Amino acid sequence: MAVRERNNIYLPVKAEVVEKRHLSADVSLFTVRPDVPFDYRPGQFFMVSLWGAGEVPISVASLRKEGAKRSQQGGDLIEFCIRKAGKVTSLIHDVEKGGFLWIRGPYGRSFPLEYATGREMLVVGGGIGLAPLRPVIQWALRERNSIKKVSLLYGARTPDDLIFRDDLKRWAESGVNVVLTVDRATDGWDGNLGVVTTLWHKSEIDFREAVSFICGPEVMIRSAINDLFFFGMPEDRIITTLEAHMKCGVGKCGHCYAGRLYICTDGPVFSFREIKEHNLL
Amino acid sequence: MRSEWILPKGHLSYWLRQLRNRASLIAPLRVDGDIVFKSLENIHEVSLDNPALLPSPKEFLLPQQEGMFWTEGERIRPLLNKERRFIFGVRSCDVSALGLLDRFFLEGYGDPFYRERRRNTIFLSIVCNNPDPTCFCIGLGTGPYLEKGFDIQLTDLGDRYFVQAGNRQSQRLVRQWSFLFTTPRKVDYEDQYEVFLSSKARFQKRISLESVREYILAGKVRDSFWESVSERCFECGGCVYECPLCTCFTVTDRSYSFGTERVRLWDTCLFKGFTRMAGGVLPNEKRVLRTKRWYYHKLVHYPDVLGSFGCVGCGRCTVTCPGRIDMATIAIKLRDLQDNGR
Numbered sequence: 001m002a003v004r005e006r007n008n009i010y011l012p013v014k015a016e017v018v019e020k021r022h023l024s025a026d027v028s029l030f031t032v033r034p035d036v037p038f039d040y041r042p043g044q045f046f047m048v049s050l051w052g053a054g055e056v057p058i059s060v061a062s063l064r065k066e067g068a069k070r071s072q073q074g075g076d077l078i079e080f081c082i083r084k085a086g087k088v089t090s091l092i093h094d095v096e097k098g099g100f101l102w103i104r105g106p107y108g109r110s111f112p113l114e115y116a117t118g119r120e121m122l123v124v125g126g127g128i129g130l131a132p133l134r135p136v137i138q139w140a141l142r143e144r145n146s147i148k149k150v151s152l153l154y155g156a157r158t159p160d161d162l163i164f165r166d167d168l169k170r171w172a173e174s175g176v177n178v179v180l181t182v183d184r185a186t187d188g189w190d191g192n193l194g195v196v197t198t199l200w201h202k203s204e205i206d207f208r209e210a211v212s213f214i215c216g217p218e219v220m221i222r223s224a225i226n227d228l229f230f231f232g233m234p235e236d237r238i239i240t241t242l243e244a245h246m247k248c249g250v251g252k253c254g255h256c257y258a259g260r261l262y263i264c265t266d267g268p269v270f271s272f273r274e275i276k277e278h279n280l281l
Numbered sequence: 282m283r284s285e286w287i288l289p290k291g292h293l294s295y296w297l298r299q300l301r302n303r304a305s306l307i308a309p310l311r312v313d314g315d316i317v318f319k320s321l322e323n324i325h326e327v328s329l330d331n332p333a334l335l336p337s338p339k340e341f342l343l344p345q346q347e348g349m350f351w352t353e354g355e356r357i358r359p360l361l362n363k364e365r366r367f368i369f370g371v372r373s374c375d376v377s378a379l380g381l382l383d384r385f386f387l388e389g390y391g392d393p394f395y396r397e398r399r400r401n402t403i404f405l406s407i408v409c410n411n412p413d414p415t416c417f418c419i420g421l422g423t424g425p426y427l428e429k430g431f432d433i434q435l436t437d438l439g440d441r442y443f444v445q446a447g448n449r450q451s452q453r454l455v456r457q458w459s460f461l462f463t464t465p466r467k468v469d470y471e472d473q474y475e476v477f478l479s480s481k482a483r484f485q486k487r488i489s490l491e492s493v494r495e496y497i498l499a500g501k502v503r504d505s506f507w508e509s510v511s512e513r514c515f516e517c518g519g520c521v522y523e524c525p526l527c528t529c530f531t532v533t534d535r536s537y538s539f540g541t542e543r544v545r546l547w548d549t550c551l552f553k554g555f556t557r558m559a560g561g562v563l564p565n566e567k568r569v570l571r572t573k574r575w576y577y578h579k580l581v582h583y584p585d586v587l588g589s590f591g592c593v594g595c596g597r598c599t600v601t602c603p604g605r606i607d608m609a610t611i612a613i614k615l616r617d618l619q620d621n622g623r
Contacts, residue, residue, distance in 0.1 A: 007393065008359050008393045009390045009391070009392070009393065010349055010350070010393070010394075010543075011350070011357065011359060014355065049534075051352045051534060051536075051541045051543070052534050052536040052541045053534060054532070054533060054534050055532060056559070083559070085559035085560045086559055086560070086561075089559065100355075218562075243558060243559070244556070244558065244564075245555075245556050245557055245558045247530065247531050247532045247545075247548075248530075248532065250389070250390035251389060251390060252385075252386065252390070252392055252528070252530075253529060253530050253531065253532065253545075253548070254528065254529030254530070254548070254550060255529070255531070255548070255555060255556060256556075257550070257574075257578065259577075259582070260581070260582040260585055260586065265389065265390075
């Protein structure tokens with residue numbers, strides 16, 4: 001019966017919350033252990049739900065361990081970075097360590113990480129947009145021998161809204177060029193001010209040769225991809241991931257439909273070429 | 282295996298009664314002046330002199346609201362509907378729509394709720410011999426009769442039906458009661474052909490969505506046109522609910538003291554909140570974007586992806602739309618613009 005039921009694409013799997021970490025005032029990182037293993041890649045997302053609350057699409061914020069054993073009891077740990085943004089995500093935030101979430105997935109296209117092999121990699125994030133990019137950087141560090149350079153431009157509204165601060169520190173120590181900025185400084189901030197797209201000169205990247213992975217608010221994505229294209233980065237190597245309202249994650253409910261495509265099954269990862277072709281932004 | 286027979290009209294109610302013993306039999310019924318598809322209690326209630334415009338049988342495959350899961354604690358039960366159904370009296374345009382719905386729901390990620398309902402439903406369609414003034418299936422090849430894609434198709438030849446079975450499952454329904462049926466003779470084929478021709482002659486609307494699509498793709502339709510269309514949209518969602526090809530749904534959880542049900546409900550891209558994202562962002566806040574999206578989906582993207590228009594010419598939106606911005610009216614308007622060289 002269990003096998004039959006797994007054929008039901010809408011049936012979620014139970015996942016125990018083994019750790020919950022507050023990353024900022026309204027963002028938490030949930031580390032869950034699902035009852036069955038999942039194979040997922042950076043850029044993909046899961047439908048995360050609570051019975052009685054509803055389902056929301058959440059991208060994976062962790063990199064799956066290479067060669068993780070499928071036979072062990074339960075699945076590998078998966079991390080979801082969730083912002084308290086509405087009804088469902090607020091109720092999810094009430095779940096503490098030891099509680100349960102229900103997940104199904106992974107869905108969507110992943111980041112074409114192989115584009116980065118032998119090149120420089122530029123990662124541009126804004127706010128909670130760093131969450132889907134985190135496994136990209138983790139992957140780049142794992143594959144550091146085949147990637148020339150990794151540069152991260154990351155901005156948030158205030159210093160307190162910068163998420164994954166431990167990771168940012170660790171990445172900088174591991175050789176990633178981490179450039180941070182905030183819209184509004186608070187006491188003790190002596191770093192950059194302004195939006196990330198004012199910091200291109202600090203990225204130390206040869207734009208024409210590099211590949212970029214971008215995620216953040218729509219205005220940020222829009223200006224970032226236009227700038228990078230202007231600097232000579234080929235449109236196929238400007239990669240971003242888009243957000244949309246979704247109810248199913250599998251191309252049926254119609255909510256994320258945009259210009260012939262479904263963000264859920266045709267995306268959420270798109271190149272600038274695809275965005276222009278289908279008028280997605 | 283043979284797939285064509287003649288059924289004398291006097292045998293129809295007997296056959297339907299036999300079918301009803303096997304599964305629930307759903308047919309058009311007159312209820313307080315309206316015609317609705319309902320489960321048939323009494324065979325004599327079935328109304329056969331219907332106008333072409335009947336409700337779409339979409340609701341039997343994608344109900345207006347459908348339970349998906351029932352949970353109590355950690356026990357989850359999928360609510361698959363396995364009821365066996367015969368749906369009698371369906372129109373050709375709706376059967377054409379089913380072919381597209383099957384592809385939409387079953388290709389790629391197969392929808393288990395749709396699949397279970399579809400697997401257990403057989404449609405008995407009737408060739409339209411008297412199309413309504415709003416019908417325009419003839420321009421789309423989705424009616425008034427079908428060459429393929431039907432389960433069972435009946436053509437009314439006056440005193441008898443010409444019966445065609447489109448698949449093995451349906452052939453069995455005839456063969457089990459083969460004594461009711463006879464072999465078609467030459468005159469039956471001739472009569473059927475005559476019905477086809479006379480039906481085709483009665484269409485009042487001749488619309489080519491193909492030329493509308495080309496006109497749109499040529500970039501000739503300005504945004505000001507869509508603005509004027511959207512100004513007439515009441516955002517009632519009537520066109521979407523009546524459309525046999527509109528499938529958008531939303532999912533919501535309903536909690537009771539004794540458990541939680543995850544339900545899916547029809548939803549409409551014409552509603553402002555349809556695309557509301559986390560944090561309240563509304564990508565399609567302007568009404569014109571939503572109106573345009575509906576037309577583009579049906580006229581441009583549907584053919585790109587599935588090879589057919591997202592419209593079968595049933596004309597239901599023409600009857601429903603209070604703002605008169607239904608598919609047929611818009612298509613005619615665009616044709617007129619095109620003819621005037623604009």
